[in-house]
Amino acid sequence: MTQTDDHPLSRPASQAQRAVHDRIAHDLGIAIVGGRYQPGDILPGEERYSAEQGVSRTAYREAVRVLSAKGLVHSRTKSGTRINDRLRWNMLDLDVLAWMFEAGPTQEFLRDIFELRIVVEPAAAQFAALRRDGQDISRMGHALEEMRRFGLQTSEGRAADQSFHRQILLATRNESLITLATSVTAVVAWTTRFARDARKESRDPMPDHDAVFDAIMRGEGEEARLKMLTLIRNASGDAGML
Amino acid sequence: MTQTDDHPLSRPASQAQRAVHDRIAHDLGIAIVGGRYQPGDILPGEERYSAEQGVSRTAYREAVRVLSAKGLVHSRTKSGTRINDRLRWNMLDLDVLAWMFEAGPTQEFLRDIFELRIVVEPAAAQFAALRRDGQDISRMGHALEEMRRFGLQTSEGRAADQSFHRQILLATRNESLITLATSVTAVVAWTTRFARDARKESRDPMPDHDAVFDAIMRGEGEEARLKMLTLIRNASGDAGML
DNA sequence: CTGCCATATTTGGTATGAGAAAAAACAGAT
DNA sequence: ATCTGTTTTTTCTCATACCAAATATGGCAG
Structure with a gap:
């Protein structure tokens, strides 16, 4: 749970090796966010589910606790x-977002997240410009170097791209902003990974990135905000959003 | 869990009537976000905790599942x-925020949240101005009426204030934005409830609110954003922030 | 029809045990 | 002595059984 190691869609919806309660939460979570259960519906009872699925009540109950902690359900006796x-x-929870994505994201869902990105990431760049230190800058610079070297077609290049954005976040020194942006960029990454094949010629992303980096380095908050805004708009346009 | 019914600080840190696993999660959650356990530390084992606290291992395990779902801990055998x-x-989870607040919020925590508010609420007002319908407007208008009638000294007046902000959120038609802003405004509400007594004469909040409402009603996105920004800055100034 | 109460159903909690996984301790060889 | 492979031990994981508490439902009396 909450592991960001590999892509959630690479898992064929049913896998071994995972903890039982985790698999149950995963299954139910997808069923809920995917609309197979509607708000107001009641889940199968403990007795019934555990019997049908061949798991213990304990495992099922732990799964329900997880869903409850994420605000998807609430239990009352009887x-x-x-x-x-x-x-x-909790729409911003990483697991909830992953489940939404696995359940087949609706257009509204994707629109919501991209709107949030346009609100959050420029603001993050602005804060980063005001608070970054030398180490932040050197890390960002290194990420851009790698990105330029490998290009976005390689996994190294994409990793460098994500690292650049991550460094900006960390430089904001605002933990709630970091948490939020982590969720948002996760969805964006999943989405663009799909859109990648579909699109033909993408523009060169480096000038936009350099402009953001330059503004942050010079401590120009407002400019960093604006440059990040154009970066996102261009990238989103390439990915077919907007 | 995740109930927004009453103020989290009105509970004297130890209460009956609540589910056992919930109380455990609450206790451990506060201990964690309050720094009594540091990242990397390990919680007491099932056997030990259940023995010391006089609860069952099962209850403890369910509590740990909750904390794990919120990203605070992770369990591995051995x-x-x-x-x-x-x-x-998951800093934006309502429970995590409540625990932070109960544990005694640090200055950095409060600063983070108020920064987030300044990023999020003006953006929400902007979207609301573009998407609101007649019903949204009539509800906002009604909330403002009530607010004007009762004033912010009464609980009815404050409820109307919150309702106004809530209506703006709902008018954005963006669920992730609503989720986010709900968490942020919860913290703001807890904070201002404290600051209330400390401050003497607060400015009249109605002109700011009317300006936001007017811009949203007329569908002026950019203006709504700016007016909301002023509203927040003034309110935060009154509350001693910024 | 209305209000009250008994009952059945469902989650909540406890107790307990077997099992797997991983860290740590240990032993043997080089 | 150090490295490597094996064994031990610790800790979470899953399961089963049983009782408690709360409440929706339906029956019964007025």
């Missing part, structure tokens, strides 16, 4: 475990 | 349950 209203869902 | 690095924590 009435059962109900799906919460969507407004209660 | 090595035990470790506190995650802060970057893994």
